[in-house]
Structures are given as C-alpha cells and as structure tokens.
Amino acid sequence: MSVPAPFDYHPAQTVDEAIALLQQYGDEAKVLAGGHSLIPAMKLRLSQPGHLVDIGRISGLSYIREEQGVVAIGSLTTYTQIESSDVLKRDFPIIPECASVIADQQVRNRGTIGGSIAHSDPASDMPGVVLALRGEIVAQGPNGKRTIKADDFFVGMFTTALEPDEILLEIRFTVPPARTGSAYEKLANKASHYAVAGAAAVVTLDSDGTCTSAGVAITGAAIQTTRASAVEAALVGKKLDEATVAEAASHATDGLELVADIHGSQEYRRQMTAVITRRAILRALERA
Incomplete structure (x- = not known):
C-alpha cells in the first residue's frame, strides 16, 4: 500500500x-x-x-445561504450537504445534480466543494459547474478578502488563481432569471467516477423561446476545465431545437488541448464530448 x-x-x-x-x-x-x-x-x-x-476544524465555513439574490456556499460544505439543500435544488439544481454523481457516498460525506475547486483537477465535476454558472470565488489572504470570477480562477491543470497564502472561503452564485434551465452530464470512468468527458450547461430563454444566455463548460476531456465559448455563441440568439443544439455541441472541443490516455484517445474524447454536451444542453432546455 x-x-x-x-x-x-x-x-x-x-x-x-x-x-x-x-x-x-x-x-x-x-x-x-x-x-x-x-x-x-x-x-x-x-x-x-x-x-x-x-482547515477542516475551522468553524463557520460550512453553509449554504441566500441573501439578496445571491447564494453562497462555504468552502467546507460537503457534497452530501449540497445534495440535500432545498435552496440549491430550487435555484441551482445543477449543483446538487453534479454532487450526486461525484465518486461514492463515503467520498461525498467528506469531500468539500472548496477542496474540489481549489484542487482544479481537469477531470473533476464541480469546477465545470462553477464555470458554467459564472460563479465567483471569495478568497482571503494576509491582505484581506478578494473575489475572483470563475473565468479567471481556473488557470490550468491543478492550478488556480489562488495565491500560496490564500484560503478559499466561499463560492457565490447569482440567482438566475426565470426560464433558466441547467444540467450536468458526464461519461464517467467506472472505477474512479471521474469524468472521461463531461459538460455543464445553463441556458436562459425569453418569452418566445429564444436563447438569451448560455453557459457551457467542459470537464474531463481536456487538460483543464474550460468554457466552451464556441458552443455558447452558437446557442445565444436562436430558438433551440435538436438540430441547432447538435450543431452547437459539435464545437464543444474547439480550441481545447485534449487528453489521450488508457481511458480514451483524443478522437474518442472529441466525439464523446460533443455527445455529452448535446445531452446536457437538451436537458437544460427541457428545464428552462
């Protein structure tokens, strides 16, 4: 051992x-x-x-609370707590949905959202959800607190914008407008449950069904969790049917440096990421 x-x-x-x-x-x-x-x-x-x-013994870092249209999750909040949160199920169902497919129950009982975000494993699930939701990360260091946008936080493989002497305090999400749907899908490694290819999707529709906003992030397939900007651009401003979503999802790996390992070649991951992304967007659309 x-x-x-x-x-x-x-x-x-x-x-x-x-x-x-x-x-x-x-x-x-x-x-x-x-x-x-x-x-x-x-x-x-x-x-x-x-x-x-x-930092596991520090009190006051495990919570889920809503205030003035913003939901904050403390860094030591466990996946099990996230799974069972009524606040998250109501405002951000993609977060408990994602937590429910992380590893197994023993891991979810101890694993924390802050630890996952700070670790920034490219095959981890929660960083993609934070990115798709355009969350903000609050950190504290010797010079006080600062807020980092998710797009600026995930710098590379196992690398974030956290300074070496900073502690991640909480992750914050702005409550989305009406007619917003979200979903997380992944092709999981059967042994570890990490994502071989995963996609988090968030879409907002206006009164006539046109997509006004989209957030899509890819996990597992590339060397880091990445926003799928080309997919988002292909969704916004359009009425989303299956053909439009499939076309958008075909761009899921545009510009990504894909991983090749024993679990799949780059071409396999490219194809599966498009499939998983399409599924995530369609399920988000059903919920919008």
Whole structure:
C-alpha cells in the first residue's frame, strides 16, 4: 500500500491561523479540507508537501445561504450537504445534480466543494459547474478578502488563481432569471467516477423561446476545465431545437488541448464530448 512522504501536520482553528501557517511554510505547505483529492495524490507521491495545514476544524465555513439574490456556499460544505439543500435544488439544481454523481457516498460525506475547486483537477465535476454558472470565488489572504470570477480562477491543470497564502472561503452564485434551465452530464470512468468527458450547461430563454444566455463548460476531456465559448455563441440568439443544439455541441472541443490516455484517445474524447454536451444542453432546455 502506498504511503505519503513524511510531513508535519498543522490543524488550524481559524482562517487567520491557517493563513499565518501558509505564510510561514510557503511552497512547502498544502491546505487540507475534506482530503479526498489531496490525500490520494500524496499517497501516490504526486504531491509531497512538507507541511499540511488542516482547515477542516475551522468553524463557520460550512453553509449554504441566500441573501439578496445571491447564494453562497462555504468552502467546507460537503457534497452530501449540497445534495440535500432545498435552496440549491430550487435555484441551482445543477449543483446538487453534479454532487450526486461525484465518486461514492463515503467520498461525498467528506469531500468539500472548496477542496474540489481549489484542487482544479481537469477531470473533476464541480469546477465545470462553477464555470458554467459564472460563479465567483471569495478568497482571503494576509491582505484581506478578494473575489475572483470563475473565468479567471481556473488557470490550468491543478492550478488556480489562488495565491500560496490564500484560503478559499466561499463560492457565490447569482440567482438566475426565470426560464433558466441547467444540467450536468458526464461519461464517467467506472472505477474512479471521474469524468472521461463531461459538460455543464445553463441556458436562459425569453418569452418566445429564444436563447438569451448560455453557459457551457467542459470537464474531463481536456487538460483543464474550460468554457466552451464556441458552443455558447452558437446557442445565444436562436430558438433551440435538436438540430441547432447538435450543431452547437459539435464545437464543444474547439480550441481545447485534449487528453489521450488508457481511458480514451483524443478522437474518442472529441466525439464523446460533443455527445455529452448535446445531452446536457437538451436537458437544460427541457428545464428552462
């Protein structure tokens, strides 16, 4: 059984204490939330931090609340809490839908939305949903809090806009207008449940059925979670039927650097991403 490289463990009691520890240990430190992304990487020696800063005991970072048309999810909120949230089911059903297909129940009981977002695994599910919904990430560092748009947050494979001494506090979503539908679809790896190809879709229609806004993000198929701008452009301003959606979905991997591995070639992922994207958009359309 693989085991991590030696490290020192630091259980932080407050956000300020966690930030101070990150400042003290610099590049040698990693933040531990639910642990279901970082610990496996450490056991495989893909990540070898000298210091582990555990934020799981910090109170006040696990919540789902709505205020003035914005829903905020605390970074330590678990997938199980997200699955069962009436607020999210009402305003953002794509989020609990996505949470329900992440790994297995044991992982969902411990895994956190903040940990997934900060880890930025290209095959992870939740980053694509955050991107499609145009969420905002609130982080805190030694100079205070700042808000980062999702489009600016996911920088690359396992890389985000978070500074080394920042803690992710919450993810915020503006409640969408009426006639907005959303859906998440993926072709899952049967062993890990990670996305081989996944798509998050959000569409808003006006009174005559014309698409006025679209958010589409691709997971699993490329080296990072990416907004499918070409798909969005092909949807907005049109009345969406199956032919229009299929044409738009055919552009799902435009400009992406696709992954090729034992689970599928680049061409396989290209074709499957188009199929999955079409399915996600059509289901979102049904719900709009």
